[in-house]
Amino acid sequence: MADVQVRSAESPVPAAEADEIAALVDAATAADGVGPLSEASRLWLRNGGGAARGLVLRENGENGEPGNDGELVAYAHFDPATEEESAAGELVVHPDKRRRGHGRTLLRALLTEANGPFRVWAHGDLPAAAALAEAEGMERVRALFQMRRPAADPLPDMKVADGVALRTFRVGQDEDAWLEVNRRAFADHPEQGAWTITDVLQRENERWFDPRGLFLAESERDGNLLGFHWTKIHPDGFGEVYVVGVDPASQGLGLGRTLTLAGLRFLQSKGVPQILLYVDESNVSAVKLYESLGFTRHAVDVMYGASTDA
Ligand SMILES: CC(C)(COP(=O)(O)OP(=O)(O)OC[C@H]1O[C@@H](n2cnc3c(N)ncnc32)[C@H](O)[C@@H]1OP(=O)(O)O)[C@@H](O)C(=O)NCCC(=O)NCCS
Known part of the structure; x- marks a missing residue:
């Protein structure tokens, strides 16, 4: 031996x-x-x-x-x-x-x-x-999926719910409203929900940051922010569905799907070859949404835990 x-x-x-x-x-x-x-x-x-x-x-x-x-x-x-x-x-x-x-x-x-x-x-x-x-x-x-779709595959039509308007992010104006919706949408996911203004400003300073790829859905009635989709284009050219968040009070109106599609169209227009995203296995509704938009499981990371003292 x-x-x-x-x-x-x-x-x-x-x-x-x-x-x-x-x-x-x-x-x-x-x-x-x-x-x-x-x-x-x-x-x-x-x-x-x-x-x-x-x-x-x-x-x-x-x-x-x-x-x-x-x-x-x-x-x-x-x-x-x-x-x-x-x-x-x-x-x-x-x-x-x-x-x-x-x-x-x-x-x-x-x-x-x-x-x-x-x-x-x-x-x-x-x-x-x-x-x-x-x-x-x-x-x-926990298990984290990486899902992918070829960017050029056709996308379904995009419908925007009545009373909702889509626009892109305005640097220097939309940060606070974005943080509030992010906090509410990710109340159960502190690594995302606890982002502060510093986290946002750091990303705004990154070379990949492009406000034209950060979509906002807002209420036509009062201008309140209802949800967002932040896309990212990596240095290797891949596109990413970086973060999608919908305010809990506005969930169930199809905004997640609309916002995701808006971002996918943007990434498609930029000519990226593939679009990837990371999603928790337990987030069943998000996995279903992405599957319905042509994403398939590309890779999975599994976390095993031991809570007892060694
Ligand atoms: C997972 C990995 C580290 C196991 O290494 P290993 O040296 O072959 O594992 P061990 O010989 O110490 O196995 C210990 C016990 O694990 C279980 N086990 C390990 N490999 C197994 C297999 N292929 N099938 C079934 N049981 C297995 C058995 O209970 C085994 O005990 P036994 O041999 O007395 O039946 C190795 O397969 C690996 O490097 N995989 C790729 C990297 C990876 O997945 N890392 C994450 C580890 S959590």
Whole structure:
């Protein structure tokens, strides 16, 4: 039986070890059809920084001397808890080295690091990840879908409800009303609903920001803002349904559909090849709306959680 050692990588990870980890990640991506690490974890691997840590698991081999570096067979990324969020991580075992207990060893090492509530992100909703998480008593907490549609596919006609007018965002005028509707629409999703004026201004300063792609629905009677659709065009040319929000008092009038269509038409007119969006699996009505507009599931990330102390 091979010896196994788990240790923290230096930060930043030395280039030679980062290359080994990258090769492991590539092998897993080829075998699983989905990458095991988020963009943020891959960036950390190249640049280090912050409070994150990398854990490497090496096999010393039959004749390996304890303490010597052996073959890298598994890797985990760890983000310690912050004031807002519990600790989180990701892990991957080389496809040729699975079902030997390495995944379990590394997951337990992550739980020890967390020393409290912990979340692990599994990309792709793979059966092995679900089985490992379940075997370690973790529960599926949430799943995030990435949905896509080819931008050029035909779109249905757009109907605007009586008494509602559509227009685009006016920088310097619409921020406060937008924040209020965003707060009300996302009262149950603090990562979106708790945005402040700073969050909006930061985005207005981004190169991708275009007020002509931020659609507002307002009441013709009193000019009150009822809902919005903020679109985004990424540097690689992809379009995104960035945020759609409808005030709870105005939900059920078809405004979500109208606003989504207005944004999709805008993105289509800009010639983007694909349009993507992220939506929580539990947001059944939004998933249905996007499916009815031709979006299909492209990728899914699943979060498993452990609430007990390690
Ligand atoms: C998920 C992953 C980390 C498992 O690694 P591993 O080293 O093969 O897992 P282990 O050998 O430690 O398995 C521990 C237990 O998990 C369960 N398990 C793991 N893989 C399984 C599979 N393919 N089918 C059924 N059960 C499985 C079993 O209960 C297993 O115990 P057992 O071998 O005594 O039956 C690995 O498949 C992987 O790297 N997948 C891609 C990345 C990923 O999905 N990461 C998220 C992890 S939550």
